Amino acid sequence: MRRALHIIAAIIIVILVVGLYKAKSDASKARAHVHALERQIADTQADMRALRAEIARLESPEHIAELAAQHTALQPGRAGQALPERAIDTALPPPQMRRASP
Amino acid sequence: MKPAGPLNFVTEEEIAAPPRFEAAPARNGVRFLAIAIFIVLLLLAGRAVQLAFAGDPLAEPRHQPGVAVTQRADLVDRNGVLLATTVRAYILTATPSRVWDAHATAQALLRLFPELDAAQLERRLSDKDHDVVYLRRGLSPDERARVLALGLGGLGFTPEDKRDYPQGTLAAAALGFTNVDLEPMAGVEYGLNRVIREAGAHGSPVRLSLDVRLQYVVESELARAALAAHAGGGDAILLDARSGETLAMASWPSFDPNAFASSPEDARRDRVAGDVHELGSTIKPFTLAMALDDHKTTPDERFDLMQPFLVDGQAITDYEDIRGMSGLREILAYSSNRGAARLALRVGAQRQQYYLDRLGLFAPSSLETGRRQPAIAPAVRSLRDVAGRGFGYGLAATPAALAGAYTVFANNGQRVSLTLLARAPGDPVERTPVFSPQTARIILDDMRATVMQGTGKAADIPGLEIAGKTGTAEKLGDDRTSYEEGRNFSSFAAVFPASDPRYVMLLSLDDVGQGGAGGMTAAPAVGRIAERIAPMLGLRVTRAAR
Numbered sequence: 001m002r003r004a005l006h007i008i009a010a011i012i013i014v015i016l017v018v019g020l021y022k023a024k025s026d027a028s029k030a031r032a033h034v035h036a037l038e039r040q041i042a043d044t045q046a047d048m049r050a051l052r053a054e055i056a057r058l059e060s061p062e063h064i065a066e067l068a069a070q071h072t073a074l075q076p077g078r079a080g081q082a083l084p085e086r087a088i089d090t091a092l093p094p095p096q097m098r099r100a101s102p
Numbered sequence: 103m104k105p106a107g108p109l110n111f112v113t114e115e116e117i118a119a120p121p122r123f124e125a126a127p128a129r130n131g132v133r134f135l136a137i138a139i140f141i142v143l144l145l146l147a148g149r150a151v152q153l154a155f156a157g158d159p160l161a162e163p164r165h166q167p168g169v170a171v172t173q174r175a176d177l178v179d180r181n182g183v184l185l186a187t188t189v190r191a192y193i194l195t196a197t198p199s200r201v202w203d204a205h206a207t208a209q210a211l212l213r214l215f216p217e218l219d220a221a222q223l224e225r226r227l228s229d230k231d232h233d234v235v236y237l238r239r240g241l242s243p244d245e246r247a248r249v250l251a252l253g254l255g256g257l258g259f260t261p262e263d264k265r266d267y268p269q270g271t272l273a274a275a276a277l278g279f280t281n282v283d284l285e286p287m288a289g290v291e292y293g294l295n296r297v298i299r300e301a302g303a304h305g306s307p308v309r310l311s312l313d314v315r316l317q318y319v320v321e322s323e324l325a326r327a328a329l330a331a332h333a334g335g336g337d338a339i340l341l342d343a344r345s346g347e348t349l350a351m352a353s354w355p356s357f358d359p360n361a362f363a364s365s366p367e368d369a370r371r372d373r374v375a376g377d378v379h380e381l382g383s384t385i386k387p388f389t390l391a392m393a394l395d396d397h398k399t400t401p402d403e404r405f406d407l408m409q410p411f412l413v414d415g416q417a418i419t420d421y422e423d424i425r426g427m428s429g430l431r432e433i434l435a436y437s438s439n440r441g442a443a444r445l446a447l448r449v450g451a452q453r454q455q456y457y458l459d460r461l462g463l464f465a466p467s468s469l470e471t472g473r474r475q476p477a478i479a480p481a482v483r484s485l486r487d488v489a490g491r492g493f494g495y496g497l498a499a500t501p502a503a504l505a506g507a508y509t510v511f512a513n514n515g516q517r518v519s520l521t522l523l524a525r526a527p528g529d530p531v532e533r534t535p536v537f538s539p540q541t542a543r544i545i546l547d548d549m550r551a552t553v554m555q556g557t558g559k560a561a562d563i564p565g566l567e568i569a570g571k572t573g574t575a576e577k578l579g580d581d582r583t584s585y586e587e588g589r590n591f592s593s594f595a596a597v598f599p600a601s602d603p604r605y606v607m608l609l610s611l612d613d614v615g616q617g618g619a620g621g622m623t624a625a626p627a628v629g630r631i632a633e634r635i636a637p638m639l640g641l642r643v644t645r646a647a648r
Contacts (some may be wrong), residue, residue, distance in 0.1 A: 017147065046190035047175075050243070056184035056268035061318035082637050 108446045115234040126273075137570065144508070152515035156629040165191045171301070174265065175283055175301035177291075179312045180347075180524045184268055186277055186291070187404040188302075188614050191264035192241040194249060195234050196227055200256035204228040207254050209238065214248055227256075240264050265291075267359040273317050275372040276522065279362045280470050287362075289372060290522055292472030297523075309524040311347035316340060319597035319634045320350040327611060327627035328354045337373040339505045340631075341606040343512035345531055346520045348469065349605075351502075355556030375466070379591045379612070382575030382620070383529045384504060385463075386544050387511070389446050389492040390430050392457045394541045398448035401544055404429055405491070418443045418493075421619075434548045435507030435556025437572060439493040446492020451482045454491060460536045461510070461517060467502035468532075475500055494575055500595070506607040508595050511546045513601035514539035550600040557621040561594060561629040564633070565643040568632055569603070570596035572620035575612065588616040596631060599641060607631065 057063065068074050083091050129191040142406035149258040177186035182430035194211075201207055204227035212220055215238055226235040238261065241249070246259055254302040265280045278289015278367040286292040294308060301308045320338050336354040341347065354372040371377070393399045404427040411418045424436045433441030446454060458464060458479075466474035478498040483489055502520060513535035525531070537545075552558045557572040576585035593610035597603045609624045609631070636643050 010377075021146065021149065043190075049187050049489065050189045050266075052184055053187050053189055057270070058486045060269050060272060061274060061314060065318075076634070077637070078633070078643075080644065082487040083641070 108511065115624075119256055128154050151629050152360050172261075173305075174280070174304040175298045175305075176307040177298070177315075178307045178315050180309060180311070180349075183312065183314045183518045185312070185314070186265060186267050188263050189266045190243065191239070191262050192243075192246045193239050193262050194237040194241055194246075195258045195388050196233065196237055197234055197256050198227055198230050201227050202255050207256070210252050210254060211249070213244065214252075224569040225478060234258070253273055265359075269314060269639055270360070270592055271356040271358050272314060272321060273312055274356050274359045275370070275374070276312065276348075276351040276471065277359060278372070279359035281368075286472070286486050288370065288472040290470060290472075293470035293474075294523070297470075306563070310522050311349060311524045312351065312522065313638070315351050315638050316635050317352065319638075320631055321352045321354070321356065323627050323631045323634070324352050324354050324609060325356075326630075327609070327623060331614045331618045331623040333592075333611040333618075333623075335368075335373060335377075336605070336609070336611045337501050338609040338627075338631075339379070339501060340511065340635075341520065342604065343509040343518060344604055345350050345374075345504075345525050345529075346509065346518040347525055348520055348522050351522070361600045372471050372473050373501070373612070375471045375500050376475055377612075378475050378478055378498040378500055379610070380575045380578075381499050381504055381572035382591060382593065383439075383442075384571050384573030384593055384595045384608075384620075385494040385497075386434060386437065386442045386492070387451070387493065387571050387598040388457065388461060388507065389454075390434060390548070391440045391510075391537045391541050391545045392449045392454060393445040394430070394544060395448055395457075396453055399425070399430065399445060401430060404442050405433065405444065407433070407438050407440050409440075411443060413443060413489045414484050414616075416486060418489060424431055428519040430544070431548045431551050435552045437552075442493040443489035446489050449487060449488075449492075451488045452490060455482070458491070458537065459617065460534055461507040462534070463497065463499045463507055465503070465508055467500055468521065469502050470522050477503065485580065488527045494573060499608050504593075504595065508597060508606045508608065510536050511542050511549070511597045512606060513542075515542040546597060546600055546603060547599065553596075553625075557619075558594060558596075558625050560621060561596060561625040561632070563629050563636075563643055565634045566605050566632050566636055567599035567601055567643055568596050568629070569598065569600040570594055570628065571624070573610075574619040574621075574623055590614045590616070590618055592618050592620040594620050596628050596632065605639065 148374070158391060166528045169511050171182055174188050175328060176184060176188070178184055196207075198204075204224050205229055208220060208224040210220055211223060223237065226237060229235055249259075250258060251270055263284060264282070265284060267274070267279070274289075276289055278291040278293075280286050280291050286295045290310065291298065298308055320340055324336050324338045325482060333354075338350070338352045339348060340350040342349055355369045355373065357369040363517060394401070407420065407424040407428050414533055420436075420438050420440055422436070424432060424438055428436075428438070428441065432438070433445075449460045450458070464477045464479055466476045477500075480487075480496065482491070482496070487496050497646075501617050507517060507522045508518060513533065516533040516535050519534075520531040546569050550567065551570070551573055553568050553570050558570045561568050561570055571594070573591075573595070577591055578584070578587040579586045591610060592614045593608060596607045598607075600607055609628050611618070613625050614623055633643055
């Protein structure tokens with residue numbers, strides 16, 4: 001009887017040890033997965049920062065002025081060209097009626 | 103019949119049992135198997151104990167060398183435009199023992215990075231004493247890809263963080279820069295280091311008061327004026343004088359903070375809060391305001407500025423004679439040293455010191471930059487010193503301090519502390535009462551007259567009601583004892599619009615040659631800037647007059 005109890009206890013201990021090992025191993029795997037995800041998030045954020053920096057570089061006033069000078073005849077509007085709303089009617093030609101094309 | 107000799111008899115059991123020498127190998131095999139199982143169980147038990155008490159060391163996060171643990175926050179302008187960020191970069195490394203041909207590898211790398219030292223590069227690639235050697239820091243992902251495309255053996259990459267300034271030279275002196283280890287070296291990066299680190303820990307950007315649109319206009323016009331005047335340097339600052347926010351802040355020449363090491367140190371300097379100059383006539387509005395506030399004169403008093411004026415036996419002279427009887431308006435409009443000196447002497451050394459102190463002209467500016475210089479103010483020992491301070495000599499202060507002092511004209515006589523951080527509506531603003539509202543208004547009107555009919559005409563933009571004062575201070579010679587007529591610090595300080603003053607702008611050109619007075623060099627630049635930025639500020643230039 002005692003011998004049977006010893007055997008059962010030994011089996012339980014072995015099961016517990018194996019169970020603990022598996023639980024810890026699974027936890028380690030999960031942690032490693034989380035860290036891998038965190039690294040992936042950090043990499044993605046780094047990529048996003050690089051892209052935002054590139055957008056800011058492309059949208060910088062100096063860059064836009066260069067592009068405008070190279071590819072268009074446009075220049076920034078002069079302050080005096082701005083009109084108050086009430087002056088639009090007098091400054092712009094009145095709308096003209098046109099016959100609709102058939 | 104008996105047998106002939108002794109006979110050995112064996113039992114049947116003994117015949118059936120195998121011989122003893124044949125059973126030994128089988129028993130040994132069982133033993134070995136048992137020992138092996140025991141060892142496996144022992145290892146499993148050990149691992150279980152290790153896991154139970156220490157955790158799995160393989161699962162611990164591994165810190166990537168070179169990547170900063172504390173992230174520096176992004177810097178953005180008042181409209182959210184990115185000014186500085188931290189991006190992923192790479193350190194180019196090599197394992198010398200795996201490099202096949204150090205010379206060929208060095209030559210290939212030099213084609214990509216010609217700035218590297220060829221001899222040093224080859225020496226490092228051949229250095230078998232080290233497992234890993236560093237070849238170059240701060241590689242961009244594109245540069246890394248180009249190195250990989252070379253297909254060279256023994257090269258590797260270690261990720262690191264790098265500060266990136268996407269606006270390039272724009273606002274470079276104000277922003278400053280960090281070194282390769284992300285340690286702040288200058289500008290806002292240095293002055294707001296703690297704020298930037300704290301914001302970085304929370305993942306939020308630091309919003310500055312600068313506006314890149316205004317900054318671009320100010321910088322381009324400053325460069326144009328400096329080149330036209332053959333100046334040795336220049337600076338400009340634009341303030342929202344009500345809140346103390348700095349909308350633009352520029353130093354010329356500028357530099358690219360992404361490659362700060364390749365710029366001369368002179369170009370990396372923030373001149374606005376870091377350089378001190380004798381201010382010249384831009385200080386005269388304050389001298390007049392002191393005399394008015396202390397009841398040493400009245401707006402109606404008339405002066406004969408043609409009369410010789412001696413102080414301690416030395417004549418105070420004006421650049422051009424001002425004929426007829428003149429009031430405070432003419433003293434300011436035509437920048438009379440004689441008039442300002444007379445009024446300064448009436449105010450006296452003690453009260454003058456008090457007012458200059460209240461104006462913040464002795465202290466470093468409150469701007470959050472790396473270089474913040476206090477004034478150089480030798481003790482006043484004679485009447486000549488008092489008179490000299492009255493028209494801008496004997497006190498060297500920063501352009502930032504002078505611009506801060508001009509905020510009194512937009513705040514009913516109160517000076518506002520300057521900042522480079524964007525303020526939210528309702529945020530408290532630190533104000534220092536200096537003059538009465540009436541005095542501030544009178545002097546502002548006189549400064550408007552200076553632009554309409556006096557030395558500052560070149561800054562007059564119809565509709566913007568610019569009030570201002572020119573300044574031209576001779577620079578001390580190299581012997582530091584006498585002034586050189588051919589070297590000037592020329593400036594123009596503006597407050598606009600005069601009917602509802604809100605903005606202060608100061609533009610200064612350093613080391614301008616003879617004839618480069620503030621009214622001829624700095625004032626036109628201020629006018630051009632004001633005209634270009636007016637729509638961005640919601641101000642209107644009178645169309646008919648342009």
